[in-house]
Amino acid sequence: MSEISSKYIIVGAGLSGLTTAYQLEKTGETDFIILESRNRIGGRIHTCDGIDLGATWFQPHHQNVSNLLDELELSRFHQFSKGRSVLVYSTMAPEHYFESDSNTPSAFRIAGSSSKLIQKLAAPFSNRIYLETAVSEISERGDALSLQTNKGIFIAEKVIVTVPPKIATRITFTPELSEVVMRAMDGTHTWMSNAMKVGMTFKRPFWRNKNLSGTVIGQVGAVTELYDHSNFEDNTFALMGFVNEGLRDYSSEERKERILDYLTKYLGKEIGDYLSYEEKDWSQDWNTSCETIKSVYMSPAYGNPIFTKAYMKGRLLFSGAETSPLYGGYMDGAIYSGILAAQKVCE
Ligand SMILES: Cc1cc2nc3c(=O)[nH]c(=O)nc-3n(C[C@H](O)[C@H](O)[C@H](O)COP(=O)(O)OP(=O)(O)OC[C@H]3O[C@@H](n4cnc5c(N)ncnc54)[C@H](O)[C@@H]3O)c2cc1C
CATH class of the missing domain: 3.90.660.10 (Polyamine Oxidase; Chain A, domain 2)
Structure with a gap:
């Protein structure tokens, strides 16, 4: 299998990863691809027969959701x-x-269902999303990172992992991330899992x-x-x-x-x-959950500062709802973290 290279690789086509891609595209940066393990985009946003089986509601203080809906010309009710x-x-x-x-x-x-947001957000770069492509290993290789997947090897200058931290512990990082980072990932409950x-x-x-x-x-x-x-x-x-x-x-x-x-x-x-x-x-659903889920009903404190740092010589970033210092766990946090990741990856 031949290797596919891209300047930036986003791991996960949930709201956070798609927001990062959307932000990059807006600034004229098109040298990115998205790797997604499921056979669909949206992650924890998933509408079936008009039923939002994942995220549904947002509040007036969720300004990032509001702004994105306005930008994509989507209505709310x-x-x-x-x-x-x-x-x-x-x-x-x-x-x-x-x-x-x-x-x-x-x-x-969201008028038209929560998945409508996902479809509109992803429309400009849908041809750069690789579905059913699960990342199992991320390793340093010279001036780049190499990503092992079930569909072969992908190479990028920088990688943004938007997989919920708890299940991102399944990815092997070579060299290993520190124990402090791995413990923080493992200890971060995936909201609504x-x-x-x-x-x-x-x-x-x-x-x-x-x-x-x-x-x-x-x-x-x-x-x-x-x-x-x-x-x-x-x-x-x-x-x-x-x-x-x-x-x-x-x-x-x-x-x-x-x-x-x-x-x-x-x-x-x-x-x-x-x-x-x-x-x-x-x-x-193993793309969201794991064997050791907890029954958590109140949103825990998210946004551990460990997730704002870059790893692997500055080439690896974390993003996603659970990493967000603002409204962590919620759609608003996913969008906010996606915006921050797009800014950081270009620094
Ligand atoms: C039942 C339910 C109800 C909810 N209700 C609300 C609500 O009403 N309001 C609200 O604001 N929020 C709600 N949420 C939370 C909201 O859905 C999340 O905050 C948001 O969708 C998270 O987006 P994300 O991109 O950070 O993560 P995710 O959506 O989890 O995206 C991560 C992506 O990574 C992919 N992935 C996983 N492992 C790999 C791998 N190894 N390689 C490649 N890809 C991988 C996953 O398939 C997924 O697509 C709800 C969630 C659920 C499940």
Whole structure:
């Protein structure tokens, strides 16, 4: 197999890696390629049949997401929240109904789904993305770095690793990175790698007709959070949310049955009339997760300064949501780290 050389190689075609590529392209730098282990781009942003199985929401303070959407001429809209929401907080007490304060705007969603952002971002350089190309080793070779992959060897002057630090420990670095760096990587939880999502589409938003918002917050039961996930145009109707991790060990049929039973109880028997049903357990996806995941529900402190330094004689940089000092773990952090990496790699 012949070797492929490029000035810059970005490892990972998630939001962070694509942002770096987009920034480089904007400055006129086109001598880069992206290596991606999956057979698709987007990483933890993945929409199936209109259901965002990965990232969905952003907040007004997520300025990097806002700016990027503006630049790519993509619209946003508020999470639907009109009507009564359900809180299931105890097995010993009845459910509680509440309405959200209309003066407090709900989170934003991206019109056309989160994957639309990915598609638009990657469009200018999609021919420079190598899919199903997993990097297993990065070694110094003279004035360059050599990347061993399942598709052969790639050579670059500089490399940006955007793989979540915890799973980047699977890459062999030659010479080895210091123990301090490897420990920091191993100790960085990959945000949402333990999440399990479910989504269903419907002909009609039957819950709205009952003055229900579609929001179900379950402190007990099969679904921990559920929301109306209808599209921006409001002509495709859906519900989407997070599954209780306790259901991970059930068969998919049994889990589905429990989820549907639970939602029937709080939203009605029309749940059974779904047009499509999607489920994704990120803990079982080795491009995001690993054997030793933890159940983490509050975003940990991200942005360890170790990840802002360059390694391998200044040729290796780290980027990605978990390396970001700003809104680490979130889409905003992924974009911010991608912008920083594009600046640093050109220094
Ligand atoms: C279920 C879920 C819900 C979420 N909800 C939200 C939300 O509502 N709002 C929000 O802001 N954020 C949310 N997030 C987080 C958000 O998705 C991430 O912050 C963001 O997508 C991370 O982008 P990234 O590029 O840093 O990493 P990733 O998207 O993980 O990209 C890394 C890429 O590297 C690839 N890769 C891995 N190993 C290799 C290898 N060896 N060689 C080559 N490529 C490799 C992976 O396949 C992947 O494409 C959610 C995440 C999940 C999973």
